[in-house]
Amino acid sequence: MNKKVAIIASNGGLFDAYKVFNIANAAAATDQEVAIFFTFEGLNLIHKEGSKQLAMPEGKEHYAEGFAKANVPSIPELIEMAQEMEVRFIGCQMTMDALGIGKEELIDGIEVGGAVTFLDFAKDADVTLSF
Secondary structure: OOOEEEEEEOOOOHHHHHHHHHHHHHHHHOOOEEEEEEOHHHHHHHEOOHHHOOOOOOOOOHHHHHHHHOOOOOHHHHHHHHHHOOOEEEEEHHHHHHHOOOHHHEOOOOEEEOHHHHHHHHOOOOEEEEO
């Protein structure tokens, strides 16, 4: 039986995106079943426009050169890789409703669900992480 990894993405910055998608992709690449629950600012990571415009945190600009030298994939590339490996993306319905975000504003291929949807997956997860 495959192991399960449940990830909560509640922050929406560039470093948060790298943490979420790197862990998700590593788990999926090792045949683990992965679901990410995007809530609050974490919805920015799967927003069609927001995910392409994540800024380097102030004072951390030196990372950009290191990322380029190390051939670190962009966030859109990491998202595509995750989707190709069937990582499940769940957008938080409550947060979407509270912020007036429609599913059409988010990247294709996500599902919309509430905490119960995520908890159904996470209840028997082997690893649960929050970023």
